Amino acid sequence: MNTVIMGCGRVGARLAYLFDRAGHTVTVVDRQPEAFARLPADYRGSTRLGTGIDEDVLRAAGIESADLFLAVTNSDNANIMAAQIAKLTFRVARVVVRIYDPDREDTFHQMGLETICPTTLIANRIYESVTQGADVHIAAITLPAVPLVPAAPSGLPASGLDLADDAAETRHNGHLTHTLRQRFFR
């Protein structure tokens, strides 16, 4: 799966690592060159310097052949704008956008974007755990250790994490795929 990730912060770098390890083709875009230092030393994907709200930068990052676009910079509005460009101009099959502001997330979810709001996700998770007497750390959204699988042949999903793979979703229930798939709080 060709994946373009906008934003190489903690989440972006982690996503790049996960998709790369699962054998997907990954390009991460960030405005700041030092952001790419967050990628692990054995990261085999590409990096592209520039802002993801610029069509030319997205083109250079390979968005025209991307199957998946993840907008995870720390700017809600940049994520929203880039996600809409990815969908409308480049017709990327799957676009996921992180929006911190719950109201804005609600608005753009209504408008057809696949959104995830870490604010409500985390607040609700902490609240639920505490009120149910559970340990927040154990209940928190933890990622599985990334399975050490050989890289999949190009174009085929790897046997590890794959957002589009329902079987993988079942296997990793409660983990990354689950959190991306399920909208917890509506």
Add this chain to the structure above:
Amino acid sequence: MYVIVVGGGKVGYYLTKTLVNEGYEILLIERNPQKVSIWQDRFGSVVQQGDGCEVTTLEQAGAARADVVIAVTGGDEDNLVICQVAKQRFHVRKTIARVNNPKNEDIFRRLGVDVTVSQTNVIRSLIEQTIPDRPLVHLLTLRHNGMEIVETTVSEDSLVVGRQLADIQLPPNVVLSAILRGGEMIIPNGGSVLWAGDEVIAVAERTSEAPLRRLLAGS
């Protein structure tokens, strides 16, 4: 008429000043508290501190009864989101966005912003209208389907000189709407004849611009 302006930079300041003087009911929303207190000293209560991208700020501003929301911050992504939130959540009839990167005008319109203003494109088209050698002048970009209204002058060496419109093969999706000749405007029909020096106004699909320019103005 109630107008909300988001973004209290130079553009927002002068826009607010102008609209207040013209008697509009206006509210300027600015994020930076220091700027807000300066503008409040000059304008009084028409300035509100807040992030205009946020639903709650727009709600407090009374966006639901606003006739126009104008987003003139320095960030294109902010201006887009302000207009989209105003439309989606408050059903504001008219949204206007300042576009800093001229390439974004098209995508803004496709994403539902009613009017886009790009300083770069405005100045570019002023230059085009000022310099007579430019063979094709953009008068207006229409919102749908990449259509534009363009103007050009028929050159002496053009193949269309002395021919009736009915006999001229125009590029696809081009309509000649008006001919200006000696200060007179002619609404053309198939029998109209084009002469060198005629100023022709056409509605044209963007992809047909180059062939139209070659046809009328020579290469």
